[in-house]
Amino acid sequence: MIIKVRERTKMSAYERLYLPEVFRGLGVTLKHLFHNLFGNHKTRPLQTVRYPEQKLNYPERFRGQHRLLRRDNGSTRCVACYLCATACPAYCIHIVAGEAKDPKIEKYPTSFTIDMLRCIYCGLCVEACPEDAIRMDTGIHTKPFLARSDAVMGHLELLAFPGQKDTSLPYGAQEYRVLKNTEKI
Amino acid sequence: MPYLTIDGERIEFEKGETIIRAAERNNIEIPYYCWHPRLSVAANCRMCLVEVESCPKLVPACQTECQDGMIVNTKSQKVKATQQAVHEFILINHPIDCPICDQAGECKLQDYYMQWDKTQSRMQDAKVNKPRHNRLGPYIIYNAERCIMCTLCVRFMEEIAGMRQLGIFNRGDHSEIDIFSGQPLDHPYSLNTVDICPVGALTSTVFRFKQRVWNLKRSASICNHCARGCNIYIDQRAGNIYRFIPRENEAVNQSWLCDEGRLAYSQTNQRLAHALIKSSSTPEPTVSDCNKAKQRAVDILAKPNAVPPHLGAMLSLHATCEEAYVFIRLLRDVFGVTKIALLEYNLGTQDSFLRLADKNPNRAGIMIIIKELGVTIFDNNELLNAITNNSIKTLIVLGHEGDNAEVVAKTAAKANTNIIHLTSARGPLSEVASVTLPILAWPSLDGVWVNADLRAQCLTPAFTGEGDSQPSYNWLINIATCLGANFNLNSIETIRDQITQQITAFAKINLANIPSVGVELA
Ligand code: SF4
Ligand code: SF4
Ligand code: SF4
Ligand code: SF4
Ligand code: FES
Numbered sequence: 001m002i003i004k005v006r007e008r009t010k011m012s013a014y015e016r017l018y019l020p021e022v023f024r025g026l027g028v029t030l031k032h033l034f035h036n037l038f039g040n041h042k043t044r045p046l047q048t049v050r051y052p053e054q055k056l057n058y059p060e061r062f063r064g065q066h067r068l069l070r071r072d073n074g075s076t077r078c079v080a081c082y083l084c085a086t087a088c089p090a091y092c093i094h095i096v097a098g099e100a101k102d103p104k105i106e107k108y109p110t111s112f113t114i115d116m117l118r119c120i121y122c123g124l125c126v127e128a129c130p131e132d133a134i135r136m137d138t139g140i141h142t143k144p145f146l147a148r149s150d151a152v153m154g155h156l157e158l159l160a161f162p163g164q165k166d167t168s169l170p171y172g173a174q175e176y177r178v179l180k181n182t183e184k185i
Numbered sequence: 186m187p188y189l190t191i192d193g194e195r196i197e198f199e200k201g202e203t204i205i206r207a208a209e210r211n212n213i214e215i216p217y218y219c220w221h222p223r224l225s226v227a228a229n230c231r232m233c234l235v236e237v238e239s240c241p242k243l244v245p246a247c248q249t250e251c252q253d254g255m256i257v258n259t260k261s262q263k264v265k266a267t268q269q270a271v272h273e274f275i276l277i278n279h280p281i282d283c284p285i286c287d288q289a290g291e292c293k294l295q296d297y298y299m300q301w302d303k304t305q306s307r308m309q310d311a312k313v314n315k316p317r318h319n320r321l322g323p324y325i326i327y328n329a330e331r332c333i334m335c336t337l338c339v340r341f342m343e344e345i346a347g348m349r350q351l352g353i354f355n356r357g358d359h360s361e362i363d364i365f366s367g368q369p370l371d372h373p374y375s376l377n378t379v380d381i382c383p384v385g386a387l388t389s390t391v392f393r394f395k396q397r398v399w400n401l402k403r404s405a406s407i408c409n410h411c412a413r414g415c416n417i418y419i420d421q422r423a424g425n426i427y428r429f430i431p432r433e434n435e436a437v438n439q440s441w442l443c444d445e446g447r448l449a450y451s452q453t454n455q456r457l458a459h460a461l462i463k464s465s466s467t468p469e470p471t472v473s474d475c476n477k478a479k480q481r482a483v484d485i486l487a488k489p490n491a492v493p494p495h496l497g498a499m500l501s502l503h504a505t506c507e508e509a510y511v512f513i514r515l516l517r518d519v520f521g522v523t524k525i526a527l528l529e530y531n532l533g534t535q536d537s538f539l540r541l542a543d544k545n546p547n548r549a550g551i552m553i554i555i556k557e558l559g560v561t562i563f564d565n566n567e568l569l570n571a572i573t574n575n576s577i578k579t580l581i582v583l584g585h586e587g588d589n590a591e592v593v594a595k596t597a598a599k600a601n602t603n604i605i606h607l608t609s610a611r612g613p614l615s616e617v618a619s620v621t622l623p624i625l626a627w628p629s630l631d632g633v634w635v636n637a638d639l640r641a642q643c644l645t646p647a648f649t650g651e652g653d654s655q656p657s658y659n660w661l662i663n664i665a666t667c668l669g670a671n672f673n674l675n676s677i678e679t680i681r682d683q684i685t686q687q688i689t690a691f692a693k694i695n696l697a698n699i700p701s702v703g704v705e706l707a
Contacts, residue, residue: 081284
């Protein structure tokens, strides 16, 4: 066990009076309030963005929404190994595995959902995936939802997200519209 | 007594004991793939090689008998190098299929690799491709690429099942396990090969891809499929049972389980969570509030025609001894019923190994209780006649398990008999019952079953019951109290005390603390 010994700081008589300090704190709060209400747009400490008319640039390492990737032949790369679901600290990935028709592939997810309302965007699922089947490289926001059930994304939806510009092409997510129309899994 | 030294520990042994057994007895870990304590020794995987002093080469611990004064070293540099080499050899052609392999999470190859090897493969050539999806029989799929040719499955079929349905075909790194043409692996004990396969080469068509093993929770229990009472582990997740695995018990099932019993798990997954009631206005059973349903049962039993001989009782042979005891006591002491009918399965297949024709797991236990509590058995035909000629107007049934449930249900429906059904799943009887009360299914129960050899074995709850389900004795005691009876059995401990006091066969047994391998009734 670590024991940390801290010396008690002595308070001055003025501090010990208590009330003056309370009013000083209130003063700080009020100062911020007025600055934000009437201050100059550039200097005011609280920056609000009038989204969606006005957008911020994200840092380069912003990951954004997950996507699932496909093999060259259009089938999903995911082999339903449950490693992402196992690694996920928010328990938001749910997989049901099934027997694939192709005996070389054997296993594929008959259902793969991520509950976006529970997801904390930590990226551990991406780290865990042995197949490079799940990535967080779309750089797009998860859209807002009106119902809880809308926040649960299925694998067709996840397969339909395009990746960011520079991510490598071979995994085929970019042709998503064609594939989505043919509903190839 | 002769002794040998393993890793500096002095171990005494009986003549003929092998090094691996002596080490196991003393909790010294020697890794192995092809050895099984109940099968002959093949010594072909070379995983168990150990160093014996004054012996020029390493020796397989699974095959070498202990000698007096032998000095064995299982942790030396030489042994470690060999274990690494063995893995490098096995992994030459083994695919890293773990993400799709059902064995991942309980794979010896994975575990040992992490424990003893952890080196890169130096292999440059392409792996040998073999069939990955070879259906050997109704329940078994074989992946030749993952097979490490330990021959455990072949030896199991030959030595335990007694039927040579498997063999090794081809040579060298092209060898495969396969069936002889036209003779599928359909032996009634075939799924044991999946259990003993140390890797994911043999997978069960039933369990395949259903769940990853690390998500499953395991608890000890007893198979409910026949009167043998094989010891099992229940693997479940969130109250859904995914498989039964044999649990070792020398006196009952050794380390094996029949396919039939193993596959019976799925029936237990359909459980009743809510009470059902049925009346003339609602011809179909409808879900009801459990208090209302209980009150309905009490009302039915309080009617003047719900007394013997107009009150009948039926008890499933799947009930635990505790459940049966409370049921019989209630009927005998509160209602004065002295004749009880049995809900039972017809005789099934039998063989000379594990399977018994009697498919009712607790027949022996219930028979003892029935006899000692002084009630008699209502013959099935007698019961049907009594229902038909309306001499039985109310029937109280515990359990749904039995082949005669259907005919009783039909007869009762025709005769307009009031049925009160306590059950863990819907069945033919709950479709015609006036009231159905949900009880805990056997995997959720704390209770005792007695098998055909009069061995009392305990069930341990694997998960809690859903919805309004309760142990049947809670319902029964509750109903009795509502009827004004002073039925002083308010906890499982009191019930057990009473059983040990009243039933002489159980007198010497501590029902609350039966060892995991069970105890024989005197
Ligand atoms: S980003 Fe994190 S929380 Fe979200 S699904 Fe992946 S592992 Fe779970
Ligand atoms: S996305 Fe990756 S980690 Fe998740 S189940 Fe599929 S293959 Fe496994
Ligand atoms: S048997 Fe299966 S889990 Fe074990 S190492 Fe091979 S592929 Fe992986
Ligand atoms: S199938 Fe399994 S048990 Fe049979 S030889 Fe291969 S690895 Fe051994
Ligand atoms: S376990 Fe001894 S050689 Fe395989």
